[in-house]
Amino acid sequence: MLTIKNLSVTVSGKEILNGLNLEVNKGETHAIMGPNGSGKSTLAYTLAGHKECVVSNGNILLNHESLLDLDTEHRAHKGLFLAMQYPVELPGVNNMTFMRESLNSIRRSKGEKEYDSLELINLIRQTAKQLKLDEKLLKRNVNEGFSGGEKKRNEILQMALLEPKLAILDETDSGLDIDALRIIANGVNMLRTPERAIILITHYQRLLDYIQPDYVHVLIDGKIVRSGDKQLALELEDKGYNWIVDGAAA
Amino acid sequence: MIQTKQQQDWLQKIITQAKSHDINCNSILLNKIHSKARQAVMQYPTLTRKQEEWRYNHIDKLFDKNFKLSSGDINLHTIHIHHYLLPSLDTHRLFFVNGRYTTQWSTPFETHDKTNIGCLRDAINQEPKKMIKSISHFNNNELFSDLNMALMDDGAVIHIGDQTKIDKPIEIIYLNINNLNHFDNEINDGITTHCRNIISIGVGSETTIIERFIGENNDQYFHNNHSNIHLDKGAKLKHYRVQEDSQKAFHLSSLSISQQQNSHYESSFISFDSAWSKTNINVDFQGENASCLINGFCVVGNQQITDFHIDVQHNVPSCVSKEHFKSIVYGKGRSVFDGHILVEKQAQHSDAQLKNNNLMLTQDAEVDTKPQLEIYANDVKCSHGTTIGQLDPEQLFYMRSRGLSNTTAYRLLCLGFADEIIKNIDEKKISEHVSKKLVLTLDKQDFH
Structure with a gap:
């Protein structure tokens, strides 16, 4: 589904990703781990088409089609979803309105019928309930005054509604207490289907206790230096990243 | 000197036209007011960009135009009234076309002893002495207010008696359209119209007034609107003003609002379109515990300028004033905001807040904003804040x-x-x- 070939990316003139390769097939869940500054978030932003991430080399293919020439919204229309580490607040923009616009723009792009208001309200309410997101948050402005956990749950709610082919979760676990983490993880697990691929970007092994990945990759200095199964994450937890850095150097 | 001559010529030309219209005016008292104001108009010093008031909103743009004063002689048959009304908005409506009240599209309130909602011409005919007395009482102190006085022959008169609640909002529509007048083919830059509104809300009374300014798409005209608003003790007025003039319009509004004890004035000034627009809002607290809440929002696009000047005077103790204006500016649009709050020495326990937020959508947009607090009392709560920003790329x-x-x-x-x-x-x-x-x-x- 997703093929990243020899990808190099600069941000503000500085090379952050440096010849990264990754292959993700449908139905798979991949975890990408790495120390601070290794390029994890840059990878997520590059996939979503953030303007500050300048691709200097390589290619990104989603279902054999290059994403590089597509604007952010067109990548979303192709089925890519990025749950952000720091979801921004949108003052004055009602959460329900935002989700309606978002969902309908994606349906339009696929040539599907737009939802009418009633269908939509029911769908959103039902999904919010499954994710244990307080219904009151739907009436508020997008992320405005939300707690950290509420913001992350709001991201997962959008992910559930938009039904992406490829979902990238950028440090969705950061700043969550254990209960919130469990709710988020349950939400993500509900969304695992044989058709959907998921990339989890995380610092800590903790999240992987709840969402068990098929593959774990270690990103250091803009490159994937090691790949394995979930055992690798446990080893990292035990030995730290230096174990790999030293190993790579030797 | 060129500017002085330009201003004098411009004013003289309009006043000359007004004199030729006066033949139809049979009120000697009104003629007196006109002629006094016409003299006053010519005495004003030349307005230039060097004056703070006109630093950003250039007056020469107006004086460059050759406007023709609209007379009452207009042809209403070509107007499709439904283009201009908001469907299912139920109001007592006063409809002005080119500055003149039109009975056929108005649905005023039935006048009874204490309350009168109608037009200035009728009011002057019915109660000449009373009306002229209240008009002469106004202190204009500003060229365009005096010009308005010098030219006015109509406007809205809303007089709400004591302890009265009006069942529906009162709506005033000002429609300006060129080519309705039977003018000769003399070259001009469109019409100019001048309305004077006199509004008073009685003791403990409550009402809502909606004003809408409308023009035809490509018409250029100059509308000069002046309102004197008085709120008696405990009166409450909600005032919504929506300016959707034509893209080429020149619009100037002045509002003098005086408030007695415990009165409450609440308004929203909304502005779209217009090539050149200036609104002066003046609030004068005359009794304690009065409050005003003035909001504004404008969208200013390419080649447009929208200018709000607000002046709130806390002359007496314990009054509350809150102003919040926002603008969205794009293209080469320019938004000007000048908010001045004066708290006099005796006006202790005043609460005055002024906010202005601007959103610029393009590189070429311009915002000039000047919040000013002038405080002479020592036990007050006053604040002001201004922001200018762009949409956040994130x-x-x-x-x-x-x-x-x-x-x-x-x-x-x-x-x-x-x-x-x-x-x-x-x-x-x-x-x-x-x-x-x-x-x-x-x-x-x-x-x-």
């Missing part, structure tokens, strides 16, 4: 990552920005109309 990225187009993202963020002002409009038909108009205006732009 917000746009977030929204686009959820499939929204750039245009939709801009629209939602701008509506979100305006919402704080629009939501204060209690008349739902009006707030919906304003939101819709904002969406239409933004969707016409390409913000890539």
